[in-house]
Amino acid sequence: MNTAECRNDITKRFSALRVKVTLKENAPYAIGKLFETWCAESSRKDIYVKILRSQRNGVDETFFSRALRWSDIKHENVLNLWGIALVKSSLGLVSPRLKNGNILSYLENNPLHDRLKSITEISAGLSYLHSLNPPLVHGNIKSGNVIVSDDLRCCLADLSITTEVARNAKTSMVIYGSVRWLAPEVIHATKPPDVNNTPRDIFSYALTIVEIMTGQNPFSELTYEPAVAVAIARGKRPPRPTHPKEGWCPDYVWDLVERCWQQDPIKRPKAREVHQYLKGLLEVGGEGDIPVLGSDSDVSEAGLNLWNHALPTERAAEPGRRRLMGKDEGISRKYLPHEVYSRLFDLAKRETEASHFDEHLPGSSESISLLVYPEEDIQAGIVQGIIQGHRYRERLYEVLHRAPTMNAAEVYQAVLKDEEGVAELVETVLTSKHDMADVLMLREGDMECFMNALQDILDNSESKLINRLREKIRCLLATLCKKATGLPQAMFIDGVAPPQRNICGGAFGDVFRSVYEGKYVALKRLRFFRGSEQGKVCKKFCKEARLWKRLNHKYVLPLLGIDADTFPRQPCMVSPWMFNGTINEFLKRKEKGSVDLLRLIHEVIQGIEFLHSQGVVHGDIKGANILIDDKFHPRLTDFGLTVFQDVEHNTTDFGGTLRWMAPELFFGEKANHRTFASDIYAFGCVCVELYTGKPPFAEEASHDLHVLTKVCGGERPRRPSDMPDKLWALVVKCWNHRSELRPSSEEVSREVEQVTSC
Numbered sequence: 001m002n003t004a005e006c007r008n009d010i011t012k013r014f015s016a017l018r019v020k021v022t023l024k025e026n027a028p029y030a031i032g033k034l035f036e037t038w039c040a041e042s043s044r045k046d047i048y049v050k051i052l053r054s055q056r057n058g059v060d061e062t063f064f065s066r067a068l069r070w071s072d073i074k075h076e077n078v079l080n081l082w083g084i085a086l087v088k089s090s091l092g093l094v095s096p097r098l099k100n101g102n103i104l105s106y107l108e109n110n111p112l113h114d115r116l117k118s119i120t121e122i123s124a125g126l127s128y129l130h131s132l133n134p135p136l137v138h139g140n141i142k143s144g145n146v147i148v149s150d151d152l153r154c155c156l157a158d159l160s161i162t163t164e165v166a167r168n169a170k171t172s173m174v175i176y177g178s179v180r181w182l183a184p185e186v187i188h189a190t191k192p193p194d195v196n197n198t199p200r201d202i203f204s205y206a207l208t209i210v211e212i213m214t215g216q217n218p219f220s221e222l223t224y225e226p227a228v229a230v231a232i233a234r235g236k237r238p239p240r241p242t243h244p245k246e247g248w249c250p251d252y253v254w255d256l257v258e259r260c261w262q263q264d265p266i267k268r269p270k271a272r273e274v275h276q277y278l279k280g281l282l283e284v285g286g287e288g289d290i291p292v293l294g295s296d297s298d299v300s301e302a303g304l305n306l307w308n309h310a311l312p313t314e315r316a317a318e319p320g321r322r323r324l325m326g327k328d329e330g331i332s333r334k335y336l337p338h339e340v341y342s343r344l345f346d347l348a349k350r351e352t353e354a355s356h357f358d359e360h361l362p363g364s365s366e367s368i369s370l371l372v373y374p375e376e377d378i379q380a381g382i383v384q385g386i387i388q389g390h391r392y393r394e395r396l397y398e399v400l401h402r403a404p405t406m407n408a409a410e411v412y413q414a415v416l417k418d419e420e421g422v423a424e425l426v427e428t429v430l431t432s433k434h435d436m437a438d439v440l441m442l443r444e445g446d447m448e449c450f451m452n453a454l455q456d457i458l459d460n461s462e463s464k465l466i467n468r469l470r471e472k473i474r475c476l477l478a479t480l481c482k483k484a485t486g487l488p489q490a491m492f493i494d495g496v497a498p499p500q501r502n503i504c505g506g507a508f509g510d511v512f513r514s515v516y517e518g519k520y521v522a523l524k525r526l527r528f529f530r531g532s533e534q535g536k537v538c539k540k541f542c543k544e545a546r547l548w549k550r551l552n553h554k555y556v557l558p559l560l561g562i563d564a565d566t567f568p569r570q571p572c573m574v575s576p577w578m579f580n581g582t583i584n585e586f587l588k589r590k591e592k593g594s595v596d597l598l599r600l601i602h603e604v605i606q607g608i609e610f611l612h613s614q615g616v617v618h619g620d621i622k623g624a625n626i627l628i629d630d631k632f633h634p635r636l637t638d639f640g641l642t643v644f645q646d647v648e649h650n651t652t653d654f655g656g657t658l659r660w661m662a663p664e665l666f667f668g669e670k671a672n673h674r675t676f677a678s679d680i681y682a683f684g685c686v687c688v689e690l691y692t693g694k695p696p697f698a699e700e701a702s703h704d705l706h707v708l709t710k711v712c713g714g715e716r717p718r719r720p721s722d723m724p725d726k727l728w729a730l731v732v733k734c735w736n737h738r739s740e741l742r743p744s745s746e747e748v749s750r751e752v753e754q755v756t757s758c
Contacts, residue, residue, distance in 0.1 A: 185265050386453050
């Protein structure tokens with residue numbers, strides 16, 4: 001029986017699900033690794049048909065059995081399956097075509113939609129699936145599988161179909177869900193996860209919440225999925241967003257996220273607990289008495305069973321291997337890139353040779369060329385072997401990323417073993433004066449790559465060899481990091497205690513609390529970027545550190561020094577910890593009228609005046625970047641967007657916060673060109689912010705894009721009812737549409753002083 005006849009036979013057995021459809025286009029609406037989505041029509045209704053592209057044995061039976069179970073599910077937060085169809089000799093899932101699309105695209109077009117309501121509805125659908133007997137594990141929770149209905153309900157789609165089809169495909173590589181949302185125990189597993197274990201869905205749900213907060217896929221800074229799998233397996237998570245969409249990242253939801261994505265599945269809450277907790281939050285509107293997230297003992301059993309699958313096994317050493325390209329002349333065989341990362345190379349090579357590489361997948365024809373490296377590019381020596389091997393690993397990641405399916409667990413095990421091999425090479429370097437001299441003479445690009453390789457080794461906690469070498473590798477990495485920054489040795493400090501948990505994060509850094517010389521300090525850690533952005537971000541960090549260190553003023557937060565030991569690959573700027581938080585947080589805790597706002601405003605402008613006297617543009621003046629010290633004075637901080645006021649140092653980064661940005665920063669010759677005048681405009685916005693306790697335009701414009709339209713049209717925030725006349729008149733001057741007509745910081749400081757003396 002041929003493939004078409006086989007499918008017709010199976011389809012007859014499930015005739016109750018069959019739907020007659022008519023395709024509306026000549027090409028699919030979207031193409032995935034296992035499915036194509038087509039726009040179609042059935043009974044004069046618009047529908048989507050998700051067509052299975054695979055023709056592997058065992059797929060059809062699984063496809064239909066999962067579809068049959070999905071069709072039986074009736075819940076307001078689970079998308080209905082209308083049936084199945086045979087289209088172009090392929091099997092297809094038929095579901096309603098809803099105009100709102102998935103939750104992420106809907107929020108992009110409707111930013112004021114209630115995000116708390118959305119994540120509560122998602123949890124309701126998940127709780128229902130997990131309550132079935134046996135539980136139905138979705139297996140692929142992500143924003144792309146959360147559809148918004150016509151009456152604005154969030155509905156789960158694609159229930160286990162992709163996951164189970166991939167599981168039963170007779171292929172060397174298998175994926176159990178989308179990698180960026182995959183739970184660590186699935187990546188650690190040495191055999192397929194139990195279909196009835198639910199904690200993995202809870203982990204994916206946490207990352208879906210982060211998507212809703214940020215509007216981006218999790219780990220968006222990592223291009224290739226194998227790198228994401230390794231990061232998740234090692235306990236890395238996305239940082240708490242400092243600029244979430246519409247400012248939505250409440251503490252009570254972030255705490256839930258952190259509980260749901262715990263590394264140990266035993267410790268994650270159950271779906272019904274999450275749903276009850278969020279229902280309680282909806283009832284109180286996120287204010288007042290926040291409900292407590294409970295804990296059930298029976299989740300531990302499910303989590304324990306799932307975790308038991310995740311015990312790694314040793315892989316036996318393999319016999320001699322065949323080189324792909326290059327000659328051995330003057331180069332030790334074990335230093336060749338494909339030998340340094342031999343196990344990962346095996347997986348990638350197997351994928352390029354597999355018959356199931358789909359010629360219609362974009363870029364799939366380039367996979368073989370990625371495995372080949374020119375002979376003339378290979379340099380001799382163990383140090384270059386480590387560097388070239390590490391660069392080659394990125395190409396192997398790309399090959400695996402392009403593959404139709406990927407076994408994240410198999411990739412992770414290969415990485416672990418390859419890193420142990422790299423550690424053996426590093427051990428040789430550490431014992432050789434000649435090799436150490438080669439390391440210290442490395443130039444920028446090679447130095448960055450070598451340090452990345454060392455950091456990857458340190459991240460591997462599952463190797464006895466690496467654990468034995470850990471301190472030596474850390475010391476070497478710290479030494480190289482200090483050298484690579486080009487900062488004076490005097491700027492580095494020693495003795496910072498191991499930090500507590502991550503407090504918050506921004507576009508380029510994360511903030512931790514620690515102790516130095518008996519006092520609490522804040523560590524601003526450079527976030528670890530790979531690829532072309534890494535050098536740029538490091539230079540930005542060093543520039544900011546040099547600048548900050550020389551800014552000594554009573555209303556500017558001081559820089560104590562640079563800590564290169566706590567996170568050897570990620571140097572930290574160390575400053576005093578401000579227990580009173582930001583100026584906004586400080587004022588919220590105080591009764592209205594109990595704080596002298598004019599004094600605070602005068603001290604803020606004095607800090608700005610000092611920066612300008614030093615030729616420094618702050619670039620991001622707002623309440624969130626003004627801290628309050630233990631004597632209740634403001635301290636300007638976060639110089640991530642500062643620039644020197646001269647031609648050579650003007651930035652072109654588009655950063656800052658739109659509601660505080662001057663009109664000239666949006667369009668024209670001065671777009672993104674921050675100046676003293678744009679700082680003065682932002683100061684006027686801060687004055688309004690402090691009097692209202694809200695961001696500029698909080699009442700007039702709910703969306704940032706509306707603010708842009710208003711500002712460029714000449715509109716400004718409303719006057720706070722209790723702001724003195726003279727201060728309001730000064731604020732209006734600061735907001736002059738023509739930047740050259742705004743007063744200087746010195747003039748503003750003088751006028752504010754006059755207002756305070758009245």
